[in-house]
Amino acid sequence: xxxxxxxxxxxxxxxxxxxxxxxxxxxxxxxxxxxxxxxxxxxxxxxxxxxxxxxxxxxxxxxxxxxxxxxxxxxxxxxxxxxxxxxxxxxxxxxxxxxxxxxxxxxxxxxxxxxxxxxxxxxxxxxxxxxxxxxxxxxxxxxxxxxxxxxxxxxxxxxxxxxxxxxxxxxxxxxxxxxxxxxxxxxxxxxxxxxxxxxxxxxxxxxxxxxxxxxxxxxxxxxxxxxxxxxxxxxxxxxxxxxxxxxxxxxxxxxxxxxxxxxxxxxxxxxxxxxxxxxxxxxxxxxxxxxx
Amino acid sequence: xxxxxxxxxxxxxxxxxxxxxxxxxxxxxxxxxxxxxxxxxxxxxxxxxxxxxxxxxxxxxxxxxxxxxxxxxxxxxxxxxxxxxxxxxxxxxxxxxxxxxxxxxxxxxxxxxxxxxxxxxxxxxxxxxxxxxxxxxxxxxxxxxxxxxxxxxxxxxxxxxxxxxxxxxxxxxxxxxxxxxxxxxxxxxxxxxxxxxxxxxxxxxxxxxxxxxxxxxxxxxxxxxxxxxxxxxxxxxxxxxxxxxxxxxxxxxxxxxxxxxxxxxxxxxxxxxxxxxxxxxxxxxxxxxxxxxxxxxxxxxx
Numbered sequence: 001x002x003x004x005x006x007x008x009x010x011x012x013x014x015x016x017x018x019x020x021x022x023x024x025x026x027x028x029x030x031x032x033x034x035x036x037x038x039x040x041x042x043x044x045x046x047x048x049x050x051x052x053x054x055x056x057x058x059x060x061x062x063x064x065x066x067x068x069x070x071x072x073x074x075x076x077x078x079x080x081x082x083x084x085x086x087x088x089x090x091x092x093x094x095x096x097x098x099x100x101x102x103x104x105x106x107x108x109x110x111x112x113x114x115x116x117x118x119x120x121x122x123x124x125x126x127x128x129x130x131x132x133x134x135x136x137x138x139x140x141x142x143x144x145x146x147x148x149x150x151x152x153x154x155x156x157x158x159x160x161x162x163x164x165x166x167x168x169x170x171x172x173x174x175x176x177x178x179x180x181x182x183x184x185x186x187x188x189x190x191x192x193x194x195x196x197x198x199x200x201x202x203x204x205x206x207x208x209x210x211x212x213x214x215x216x217x218x219x220x221x222x223x224x225x226x227x228x229x230x231x232x233x234x235x236x237x238x239x240x241x242x243x244x245x246x247x248x249x250x251x252x253x254x255x256x257x258x259x260x261x262x263x264x265x266x267x268x269x270x271x272x273x274x275x276x277x278x279x280x281x282x283x284x285x286x287x288x289x290x291x292x
Numbered sequence: 293x294x295x296x297x298x299x300x301x302x303x304x305x306x307x308x309x310x311x312x313x314x315x316x317x318x319x320x321x322x323x324x325x326x327x328x329x330x331x332x333x334x335x336x337x338x339x340x341x342x343x344x345x346x347x348x349x350x351x352x353x354x355x356x357x358x359x360x361x362x363x364x365x366x367x368x369x370x371x372x373x374x375x376x377x378x379x380x381x382x383x384x385x386x387x388x389x390x391x392x393x394x395x396x397x398x399x400x401x402x403x404x405x406x407x408x409x410x411x412x413x414x415x416x417x418x419x420x421x422x423x424x425x426x427x428x429x430x431x432x433x434x435x436x437x438x439x440x441x442x443x444x445x446x447x448x449x450x451x452x453x454x455x456x457x458x459x460x461x462x463x464x465x466x467x468x469x470x471x472x473x474x475x476x477x478x479x480x481x482x483x484x485x486x487x488x489x490x491x492x493x494x495x496x497x498x499x500x501x502x503x504x505x506x507x508x509x510x511x512x513x514x515x516x517x518x519x520x521x522x523x524x525x526x527x528x529x530x531x532x533x534x535x536x537x538x539x540x541x542x543x544x545x546x547x548x549x550x551x552x553x554x555x556x557x558x559x560x561x562x563x564x565x566x567x568x569x570x571x572x573x574x575x576x577x578x579x580x581x582x583x584x585x586x587x588x589x590x591x592x593x594x
Contacts (some may be wrong), residue, residue: 028397035394036411039468043414045436046426062436106320113317117310129321132329134582136529138552139575142564143332143339146346166324197313226419228532229552240421247425248540256429263422274417278410281417285473286480 050074050261055254073261083246083262084237092239092269095160095231096224103164104217107171108209112201114172115179116187132169141233148234159234164224171216174288178212179205215284218277222270239266333575336568344565353565360569370570372546373554376459380530380550383463384523387470388516394471395478396508409479413472420469424536427465428452432539452538455547462533462548474519481515482508521585525578531556 045062051069052058060066078085113119114126148159182205190200206213231238243262250259274281335350340360342353364370394412398405415423431437431451438448451457489507498506509516531552538545544557551574558567 025400025402028400028402032394032397032402032408036408039412039415039471042423042426042430042468043418045430046422049429059434062434062439109317110321113314117314117317119311119314119318122314125318125322129325132325134579135329135333136525136571136575136578138529138531138555139336139571139578140329140332142346142559142568142571143335143350144328145559146335146350146564147332163324163328165320166328167321169321169325172321197310197317201317222417226421228419228421233556240419244421244425244536247428247536248543251540259425260429263425266422267418270417270419271414274414278413282409282413282476286476 046260047264049257050264052257055256058256070257073258074265077246077258077262077265080246080258082249083242085239085242085262085265088237088239088242089265091157091237092225092266095157095236095238096221099161099164100217100220100224103167104171104213104220106165106167107216108175108206108213109201110167111172111175111179111209112197112205115176116182116184116205117197129169129172133173137229141230145233153234155235157236157238160224160227160230160236160238168216168220170288171220174216175209175212178209182208211280212284215277215280216288218273218281219284219288222273222281225270336571339565340569340572342565344568345562346559346564347562356565360566361573363566364569364573369546369549370551370554373549373551376534376548377528377530377550379459380462380466380534381524381527383466383470384520384527386463387467387474387523388519390467391471391474391519392478392509392512392516394475395482396504398475398479399482409472409476412475415469416472418469420532421536423465423469424533427461428537428539431461453542455545458537458545458548462530462537465533465537466530477515477519478512481512485511517585517588521581524581528574528577528581 048064049058049062050073051065051071052061052073053065053068053070057066077083114122144159145154148154151158153159153162186204187200190204195203226240227238228240228244230236231241243259243266246262247259339350339353341355341357342350343356343359344350344353398408429435433448433450437451441448449457451461485508489511490503493503493507529552530550534548534550534553535543537548544553549557551570555567555570555574558570
C-alpha cells in the first residue's frame, strides 16, 4: 500500500521495486473489484427483483429470481390500471428531448454572441446570467408555482418545457469557453462575404461546436429525465412521478417486483444513453466540473 | 459601461448590425433568467414578509414584518429539519475521502481502468427516484440486506423505522450514488499533478504516506474544495431522497424531514409566505457557500 501515487511508468524504483509495484497493483485490483461489486449489487438486485414471479418468491429468495423469471411483470406495468406507464413515458420524452434540443440550440446562439460578437454591456449581461447558477431552486419554486397556476399550466407539461426553451446558463457558460478556441478569422471572412450573423452561426459556428453541444445535450437530457422536484411541484406526470406514486399506491399489495420493474423501465433510457456515449459523457463531466 | 468595450472600440467601431444581432441572440436567455429566476426570487423575498396564502397575488397579502422568520426559528420541527439536513451532510467528507482513495487506485495506469471508471459512474446517471425506491426495498425488514446479515449471523432490523439508521441509510445511498462523479473529478485533478514532484520527494526519501499528505492532498485541494462547496449546496436542498426513502405507510416521519421537505409541507398547508421565508433562509446559506467559493477562487488567482 505504500505506493498509492499514480506513476504510469515509474522511473525510480521504490522500496520493494517491481515486486512491490506488482503487489500494490494486485491489492488495487482487489479493492477496485470489491468496490465495483458494491456499486453494482443494488442495481443488479433491482433487476433481479423485477423478474420475481411474486412477492412471496422475493421473500424466499431475495437475491435472484427463484425458478421461473417472470418477464410478464414488464408487460403488466405497461397495461396496469395503477400506473399509466406509456403516457408517462411519452411525457418524459416530450419534456427531455424536444425542449432540451431547442434550449440547447438557443444556448449555442447565446454563447456565440458572448464568445464572438461585440456589444455594449456584454460583461454585465453575462454576469447577470451567471448569477442564476447560485439561486437554489426551492427559493424560486413557490412564485413559479403561482405564475404557472395563473397561466393554467399546473398539471400540464408546459412548466417543464417553456423555461428550457430560453436556454441553459450553465451550457452557455461552457460553450462560450469552447468557442474561445474557434478562430475569429472564419467569422471575419464570412462577414466580408456579407453573411448575416444568424447565418454565420448556423452554417459555420454550429457545425464547429456540435461535439461540445451534443455532449451538453446528453448531460442535460439525463438530468431532465431524472428530475423529480419540479415535476412533483407542478404536478407533471413524468416517469419518476408515476413510478414513485405507483410505489405508494400498491404498498399494501406486495407488488414489489412490479415496482422494481417500473423503476428499471425509468432507468433504461439514461442507461442506454450512458453506455453508448460514456466516453463523451465522462469527458464533458470532467470539463464542466473542473473549470480552470 | 464596462472597461472591455473601450479597448474594443479602439480596435474597430462597434458595428450596428453586430450589436443588434448580439442583443437578439442573448435576448431569450436574458428574458429567461428574469422571468424564471430573478423575478421569482424577488417575489419570494417579498412574500417572506407577508402572510401570503398562495391563492391571492403576493401584493394582496398583508405585510407581517419578520413574523414568519421568528416563527420558523421558534418551530421545533424546523430545528429538527435543520439537524436532519446537517446529519445527511456527514456524507460529504465520507464521499470526498472515499473518492480520493478510489481515484488514486484508478490513477495507477492499471489495465481496465476505463471499465472501472464506467462501473463506478453507473449509479450517478441513474434516476434518484428509482434508486431511492430500490434502496427502500433493499433495506426492508424482510429484504435482501437483512437476509445477507442473517447469513453472517447478525440480527437485522427495520432500518428505515429507526430515527438514526434511516438517516444513515440516506447518507450511504447518497455516497454510493455520488462516488463515481467525485472520483472522476479527482482523477482529472491527479493527472494535473506533475510527476516530477513525486520523484523529487522520493529522492529525498519521502514515504508513501508522506507523499500522500504532503503532495497529493494539497495539490488536489481545488477539487476537494469544489466538491465540498457543491456538496453543501446540494446537501442543503436534499428533498427527493428524504421524501421517498421511507415506505408509503410511514412517509413524512419527522426523523427524515429535511429543510426543503419542511418547506414543501408548509406550502401544502397554504402558508406560502411562511414557506418563502424558509426558502430564503436556505437561499442565504447557499449564497454564503457560493460566495465563499468565489472569494477563495479569486484569492487563489491573485
